[in-house]
Amino acid sequence: MQTYDFIIVGSGSAGSVLADKLSASGRFSVLVLEAGGTDRRFYVQMPLGYGKTFFDPAVNWNYKAEPDPGLAGNADHWPRGKLLGGSSSINAMVWIRGAREDFDDWRAAGNPGWGYDELLPIFKALEDNEAGADKWRGTGGPLHISDTANAVHPLTKRYLTAGQQAGLPLNPDFNGAAQEGVGVYQISTKNGRRMSAARAFLRPAMKRGNVRVETDALASRILFGGKRAVGIEYLQNGQTKTACAGREIILSAGSINSPQLLQLSGIGPSALLSGLGIPVVHANENVGAHLQDHVGINYTFKGKVPTLNQILRPWWGKLLVGMQYILTRSGPLSLSMNHGGGFLRTDPAFSRPNMQLYFQAFSTVIPKSGERPILTPDPWPGFSIGLSNCRPSSRGEIMIRSSNPLEYPKITANAYSTNADVEEMLAAVKFVRKIASMPAMAEITQEEVLPGPSIQSDADLITDFRKRSGTVYHPVSTCRMGPDPSRAVVDPRLKVHGIEGLRVIDASIFPDNITGNTNAAAIMTGWKGAELVLEDQK
Numbered sequence: 001m002q003t004y005d006f007i008i009v010g011s012g013s014a015g016s017v018l019a020d021k022l023s024a025s026g027r028f029s030v031l032v033l034e035a036g037g038t039d040r041r042f043y044v045q046m047p048l049g050y051g052k053t054f055f056d057p058a059v060n061w062n063y064k065a066e067p068d069p070g071l072a073g074n075a076d077h078w079p080r081g082k083l084l085g086g087s088s089s090i091n092a093m094v095w096i097r098g099a100r101e102d103f104d105d106w107r108a109a110g111n112p113g114w115g116y117d118e119l120l121p122i123f124k125a126l127e128d129n130e131a132g133a134d135k136w137r138g139t140g141g142p143l144h145i146s147d148t149a150n151a152v153h154p155l156t157k158r159y160l161t162a163g164q165q166a167g168l169p170l171n172p173d174f175n176g177a178a179q180e181g182v183g184v185y186q187i188s189t190k191n192g193r194r195m196s197a198a199r200a201f202l203r204p205a206m207k208r209g210n211v212r213v214e215t216d217a218l219a220s221r222i223l224f225g226g227k228r229a230v231g232i233e234y235l236q237n238g239q240t241k242t243a244c245a246g247r248e249i250i251l252s253a254g255s256i257n258s259p260q261l262l263q264l265s266g267i268g269p270s271a272l273l274s275g276l277g278i279p280v281v282h283a284n285e286n287v288g289a290h291l292q293d294h295v296g297i298n299y300t301f302k303g304k305v306p307t308l309n310q311i312l313r314p315w316w317g318k319l320l321v322g323m324q325y326i327l328t329r330s331g332p333l334s335l336s337m338n339h340g341g342g343f344l345r346t347d348p349a350f351s352r353p354n355m356q357l358y359f360q361a362f363s364t365v366i367p368k369s370g371e372r373p374i375l376t377p378d379p380w381p382g383f384s385i386g387l388s389n390c391r392p393s394s395r396g397e398i399m400i401r402s403s404n405p406l407e408y409p410k411i412t413a414n415a416y417s418t419n420a421d422v423e424e425m426l427a428a429v430k431f432v433r434k435i436a437s438m439p440a441m442a443e444i445t446q447e448e449v450l451p452g453p454s455i456q457s458d459a460d461l462i463t464d465f466r467k468r469s470g471t472v473y474h475p476v477s478t479c480r481m482g483p484d485p486s487r488a489v490v491d492p493r494l495k496v497h498g499i500e501g502l503r504v505i506d507a508s509i510f511p512d513n514i515t516g517n518t519n520a521a522a523i524m525t526g527w528k529g530a531e532l533v534l535e536d537q538k
């Protein structure tokens with residue numbers, strides 16, 4: 001059996017950074033086990049290929065959550081990346097760090113070193129921001145961030161004006177001095193190609209002789225010597241294999257699979273494990289508990305002027321943007337589908353935004369099976385204003401159903417299960433309508449298509465958002481960090497409570513969700529986690 005200094009399970013946003021940082025000195029050997037395959041695929045590299053990978057089993061775990069009473073009984077589709085780069089290889093590329101207070105709250109919860117001022121140098125160091133460096137932003141780092149202000153669809157300007165007419169400030173940088181306001185999203189791309197964590201961190205690390213990456217390798221169990229993690233059992237090409245870790249095993253399998261792997265290995269709620277015949281190595285009720293996620297909804301409008309629908313739908317338009325992309329790496333295929341964005345407070349008494357906005361200059365009301373129809377939008381000129389919550393109080397869980405590592409765990413989201421979450425969403429959808437009713441938007445709007453003018457009362461608005469909402473793919477906190485072993489899974493150094501030689505380093509450790517999209521914070525967690533691991537090797 002081969003021994004490595006470090007074994008990293010998962011090559012996603014956090015795992016890719018770990019592979020890079022832990023191997024950089026050349027002192028340590030690193031094995032990365034990735035359940036999926038290569039990221040060298042056209043629809044992964046082309047930013048708007050997102051629509052194709054959204055359901056593609058070749059690169060996506062395609063989870064399904066349990067039917068959710070809060071979502072009118074719907075069983076929500078939960079995509080997660082299953083390839084090099086993990087979810088950073090199939091995400092929508094919106095680059096948002098979160099609010100300063102999010103991280104200050106993490107630190108205040110007993111996690112020294114995790115406040116915003118301490119994390120800011122990492123956020124700056126990891127990025128190469130096309131818009132330039134300042135007090136908050138960095139250049140020269142491995143991960144390129146594109147400034148799309150001059151590339152977005154012209155309708156975005158109207159959205160920005162309408163947002164201001166509705167009372168929000170214009171924000172030149174959501175990752176800068178303040179988060180609130182409307183603005184244009186910066187995205188993780190470079191020269192029209194997706195800038196995943198694999199492209200920024202893992203691929204360069206793979207050139208080093210001390211890094212071995214095994215793809216199609218599903219970690220199925222952690223092996224222990226007493227209370228010390230010593231190796232990993234994994235399945236590859238129909239065979240069961242094992243690898244040993246001389247120093248540490250690091251789980252970076254994401255918010256669904258990291259708790260799953262801990263539970264399969266005997267670390268988790270004791271009744272669950274015993275009931276499934278799994279010997280309990282270390283009982284911890286928090287493993288898989290405290291699931292937090294963002295849920296969102298789109299309001300869709302028919303416009304009086306052409307939108308991206310008129311370019312992306314007809315064959316000649318597809319040919320045009322396809323040629324533009326291939327020849328110049330620009331145009332709509334080189335961008336995220338979210339051109340405009342925003343953050344707002346539904347109550348002025350709140351100290352920071354609690355809602356996020358997305359402006360899309362196209363619409364996809366008419367469903368298309370097996371694909372998110374971004375590349376074949378509606379035949380009429382449509383556009384959408386999307387909305388998602390930032391720090392909902394609803395909590396769910398991820399729990400295994402059996403001891404079989406191939407069986408998907410049970411995802412119970414419990415969306416909108418608190419009054420507070422329903423109330424803030426109700427206030428927020430009304431605000432979306434306010435933006436849409438402002439002169440800059442109203443002038444070019446023919447009608448609201450979804451939910452449509454017949455939906456007016458609070459009860460109808462709530463029924464509508466329960467029916468039409470879904471995850472915006474930011475599950476966190478299922479292996480949450482905290483100093484108290486009775487309330488958390490990992491300590492502030494990301495070591496699994498009660499176990500030696502084992503850490504979890506990915507979005508599952510977030511003590512609470514952040515105000516915005518989670519990729520940047522997952523990458524930061526990989527970076528910070530690597531620093532902690534290396535400090536402990538001295």
Ligand SMILES: Cc1cc2nc3c(=O)[nH]c(=O)nc-3n(C[C@H](O)[C@H](O)[C@H](O)COP(=O)(O)OP(=O)(O)OC[C@H]3O[C@@H](n4cnc5c(N)ncnc54)[C@H](O)[C@@H]3O)c2cc1C
Pocket residue numbers: 009010011012013014015033034035036054079080081082083084085086087088090091092093094095096217218219220252253254255257258261472473474475506507508517518519520522
């Ligand atoms: C469709 C979608 C759109 C999104 N849009 C955005 C966005 O626009 N902006 C943003 O900031 N965030 C976005 N996100 C969220 C963001 O991408 C994730 O929060 C982030 O990538 C999570 O990083 P991670 O390291 O925790 O996990 P992941 O990046 O998911 O990595 C986990 C890796 O572990 C592998 N793995 C899992 N189990 C095993 C196992 N047992 N053995 C071996 N390997 C295993 C997986 O295959 C995967 O490669 C989106 C996510 C999705 C799915």
